[in-house]
Amino acid sequence: MKRVDRSRYFTWLFQAAENFYERGNFDKALKYFERLIKQHGKFLETAMKADCFAYLGDIYLFNEDFPKAVDYLNRAIALDGDFSHYYYLLGMVYQTQENWRRAIEEFEKAVKLEPKNSIYLEELGRTYVFTGNLYEGERLLRKAWKLDITNIGAGVELTGVLLSLGKFKDTMVLVDEILDSGENLHDGIVDYLENIRVDAERGLEEKARRRRKSKKRKQTK
Secondary structure, eight states: OOOSOGGGOOOHHHHHHHHHHHTTOHHHHHHHHHHHHHHHGGGSOHHHHHHHHHHHHHHHHHTTOHHHHHHHHHHHHHHOTTOHHHHHHHHHHHHHTTOHHHHHHHHHHHHHHSTTOHHHHHHHHHHHHHHTOHHHHHHHHHHHHHHOTTOHHHHHHHHHHHHHTTOHHHHHHHHHHHHTSOOOOOHHHHHHHHHHHHHHHHHHHHHHHHHHHHHHHHHHO
């Protein structure tokens, strides 16, 4: 989150809770955020209180307690409906639940508020892919990749979509772009991309074989 200047956070409980969250100690973070809301909720700035709710929603998403995640994120949105990240987190809850319609709705709200956020566009595109709408998924993932070529997740997702759509040349070009990006890619991603490239090469060969076969048939007629 970190939407509000840290210098304005005078409550040590918030700082402690946020530090635990950032270190991945979600159990401790949960206790501190809940204590902060319970003991000091009515004294907090609206922005800080909204962030507390959003952190709690994200933690409950991690814990797969989806009803509580939705409840806390909706509380955050009720306090500040103009902060895009709250909608993004809510979209992630619905995406995890495979509620594609609601996920798309929330991601679209996040993108509307922050149209040049590559991560929001990536998740919106990925959700469309999950629904089977590969063309809309491709459009959004291309936009996400174009906005930020360090967003490797968007690029990798896009390679799979392009391959599924039979756009083999585009797939191979994108694989090379990602591998040449200079980003520190772990072995799993590299292996995946190399396999995608092999499949794209086979796809091109199969297309060429079919064209030759079709041309031969026409000539014999």
